[in-house]
Amino acid sequence: MNQLQxxxxxxxxxxxxxxxxxxxxxxxxxxxxGHKLTEEIVSSIIGLRADMSTPTIKAMFNLPEPVPVIIQKRAAIYSQIRASGVPTMPGLHELHTEIARRQIAWAVATSSPRHHAEEILQQLGLHNRCQAIAAGDEVTHGKPNPAIYLLAAERLGIPPKQCLALEDSGPGSLAAVRAGMTTIAIPNAQTKTADFSHAHHRYNSLHDMLANLDTFFGN
Known part of the structure; x- marks a missing residue:
């Protein structure tokens, strides 16, 4: 396993x-x-790019506005909500402290647009440490297509087979596996019932990832 970089x-x-x-x-x-998302709907769209999830919601609720308008309006609402800060997942900063200590290269592969990724990394104080970003608006096909992960590997300059991917969603973990990466599923409250049978490992949190770093990257 120590070939991962x-x-x-x-x-x-x-x-x-x-x-x-x-x-x-x-x-x-x-x-x-007069509508709101149910848990079932949320589970069905998590990990998908807006152009894949929005048509589903438009059809489900028979929304009158065109898909591009819905995406734009909802993105503006989301941007306002995010501006006050986004909570980190447990173990994130501890894991990144150790990654920095070991000088392990890392990238972000997200279905969200690039400006969203950059904004979040800035809020987390990790923007200057991140070596590469591959975003949903930079590829033709979103997850579960492997394009985002392949682009991340290309921008890192490291072959996909030497990359470890961390994912919380079914479509995302499938994309990473299809890209040829060793893939760890770390489900959250919204994705814990998703199918991760294709993933190589499944952990409960980023704390577990930190505890198992030696398994993948040696001492």
Whole structure:
């Protein structure tokens, strides 16, 4: 296992607890129409890019506005909600302290747009440490297509097979596996019932990842 050279992080629901905020943005958009997302709907769209999840919600609630307008309006709401800060997932900063100490290369591969990723990394104080970002608006196909993970590896300059991917969603972990990365699923409250049978490992938190770093990167 010691051939691994880098870690590629998903962002939403893995580094930061942003999924409840994302759901809040949807609920605010849907309120005038008398709708809100159920747990079932949230589970079905987690990890997907906006252009993949929005048509589903539009059809489900028979929303009158075109998909691009819905995406734009909901993104503006989400941006306002995020501006006051996003909670970190347990163990994130401890893990990144150790990654920095060991000088392990790392990147972010997120379905969200690049400006969102940069904003979150700034808020976390990790922007200057992140060696590469691959975002949903930089690839033709979103997760579960492997394109985002392949782009992250390319920008790191490290082959996918030498990268360890950390993911909280089914589509995301499938994308990482398809890219050829060793993949660890770390489900959150919204994704704990997802199918992770394709993932190589499953941990409960980033604390578990920290405890197992030697397994993948040696001492």
């Amino acid at each position: 880098a870690i590629v992080f998903d962002m939403d629901g893995l580094m930061v607890d942003s999924e409840p905020l994302s759901q809040q943005a949807w609920d605010e958009y849907l309120r005038p129409y």
